[in-house]
Amino acid sequence: MAEKTNGAEARFLIIRFSSFGDVTQSLSIPSAIQKAYPNAKIEWITRKDMAPLLKHHPAIDRIWEYDRKSGLKGLWSLLSLMGQNHYTHIYDAHNNLRSRFVYWRLGLFRSTLFIRRSQKRWKRFLLFRLHKNTYEIPFSGQRDLLEPLTPWNISKALPQTPQIFIDEADLSKADTLLGTWKEKKYVALAPSAAYFLKRWPVSHFKQLIQLMPDVNFLLLGGPEDRFIEEIEKIAPDRILNTAGKAPLTVSAALVKKAQVLVSNDTGLLHVGEQLGKPTIALMGPAPFGFPSRTSTKIMELNLSCRPCSKHGQGPCVNKVYHQCLVDITPEQVAAEVRAKLGSLL
Template sequence: MQSNSHHKILIIRFSSFGDITQCLSVIDKLKEKFKDCDIDWATRQEFKELISHHPNLTNVICLDRKSGLKGLFKMAFLIREQNYTHIYDAHNNFRSNLILTVAAFFKKMTILKRPTYRWKRFLLFKLRINKYKQPFSGQRDLLEPLLAWGINSESPNPPQVFYSRDHELQAKEKLKSVPETYITMAPSAAFFLKRWPKAYWKQLIEHCKDDFFVLLGGPDDQFIEDIIKDFPGRTLNLAGKCSLSENIPIIKGSKMLISNDTGLMHIAEQLGHPCVALMGPAPFGFPSRSTTKILQLDLKCRPCSKHGQGPCVNSKYHQCLVDILPEQVARLVIHGIN
C-alpha cells in the first residue's frame, strides 16, 4: 500500500478510560505512516473529551450507551457513509464487530483487528502458563497489530494526551489554594484488589511532611475523605470534582503522580510525566515509558485475573500490594523516581 496516497482511517475503541488513553498513541503512529490522511475515532460519548483534542485527529463519532442496539446500528450506518479506506478495530468485541459487518458490507476497505488472545488468557489464569510477551505492556499490545500495515510498535514520543485552554483554566481555578509544588495521588481503581491499602496512603502523607498532596478520583471514591481528614492544610481532595480532561493539566503541573493501576496512571505516562505505578493483580495495563517507575512483587499468584477483580488466592490476602510499603514509595517521593 502506498503511504503517500490519501487515506481515511477510523479507530474503534469504546472504553475504558485507561485503554483509550493508551490507545491514543495509535493516532501519531498512523500519521507517521500515512502522511496525508484523515483519522477519526469511534467511542462512547463520555470519552469524547479525552480524545477530541489530539491535534492529528479529524473527528470523533460517539455512541450513547443508553441508545442500545438502535444507537449501535445508527453509528454503523454513519460509519458506512464515511467511506473509510482503513479501519483499525482496537476493541474487537460484539459492538465493534457488528459495526464492521454493517460498515464493510460490499465496501472496499482494509480492516485490522486487535487480537483478543482468549486462549492465552485461559492458559494464564487457569493453568498458570504465560504465553504473553514480557514484560507486559498495554501500549505495545495496542500498537503491535499495526505491524500488518508496516507500522512499528514503538511508542511515539509524549505528549499523547491533550486538553483545551478551557480545561487548563478550570484546573487552575480548582488549584488556586494549592502551593506551586504539589504531588498528585490516584488512590482508587476499578476493583478493590487493584487498590493500595487506604492506610498506606495516610502513612505516605505522614512520611512526606514537606509535601502537599492533591488526590484525584471519581465521584464514588468517598473513601478518599478518610485519607485526608488528618491532614488539613496539606491535602486537597478533587475526587469527583474534575472532568477527565481537567485531570490532565492537574497531573502535568504536579511534581509526580502516585497511582494504582488506573486510567490516571496512563494520563501521566502519555504526558511523559514522572509517575510511581503500584501494580497489583492485573497484567494488561502495564505502563511502558521510562518516566514511570513500576513497583510490583514477583509472586506466583500474579497476575490472578484480567481486570484485577480476583479472587485473591494468596494465603496472605492482597499480598501483591500489601507488601509494597509506604516507606518504599516515600523514598521515591523524596529522592525522585530515577
C-alpha cells in the same frame, strides 16, 4: 496483506468505545498511524463520554461520538452517516459485539483493509489457569494495542509524549478547583481503582503522606470514592481532595500540573504516562494495564500468584491476603517519590 492505497488516499477508522484507561492508552495509535501514513485521514468512533479525551489530538481528523443511551438504533443512525465515507483501513481496537457491528456496517462489503485486535483467549487461559506466561515480557498495554498494526507497516514503538492534549478551558477549571493551591507544588495521588484488589491500602497512603511532611498532596478520584476522605484527614493542611469534583479531562489537567503522580492500576495512571509525567505505578494482580514509558517507575512484587485475573477482580488466593500490594511499603514508595522530585531540580 498487501497495501491497496498510498498514504494520500488512506482513510483510517479506529474503533475503541471505552474504558477510560483503555482509551487513554489507545491515544498513541493515531500518532503511530500518522508517522507511517503522513497524509492519511484518521477518524475514531468512541463513546460520547470518552470523546473529550480525544479532542485536540493533532493526529485525529474526526471523532464520531456514540451515545450509548441511544442504543442500537442510535448506533445504526450514526453508522449510516459514517457510511458516506470510504474507509480504506479499519482497526477494531476494542473487539466486542458493538465494534464488530461497526465493521459489518462500514467495512465488510467494501474493499477495506481490516485488523481486529485479538483477545488472545488461549494465552489468557494459560496465564490465569495454569500460570504459564506466553505473553511478551515486560507486559505493556500500549505495545499490545500497537502491535496488531505491524502488517500495515505501522511501528509498535511508542510515539513521544504528550499523547493526550488538554483543553485550555480544562486547565482553567483545574486552576479554579486548585484555588490558593494554584501556586503550590504538589504530588498527585490516585488511590482508587475499579477493583479493590488493585488498590494500594488506604493505610499505606496515609503513611506515605506522614513520611513526607514537607510535601503537598492532591487526591484524585470519582464521586463514589468516599474512602478518600479518610486519607484527607491525615494532614488536611497540606492535602487537597478533588475526588468527585473534577471530570476526566479536568483530572487530567490536575495531573499535568502535578510534579509527580502516584497511582494504582487505573485510568489516571495512563494519563500520567501519556503526558510524560514522572509517575509511580503501584501494580498488583492484573497484567494488561501495565505502563509502557520510561517516565514511569513500576513498583511490583514477584509472586507466583501474579497475575491472578484479567481486571484484578480476584479472588485473592495468596495465604497473605492482598500481598502483591500490601508488601509494597510506604517507605519504598516515599523513596521513589523523593527520587522523582529530585530529578526535577
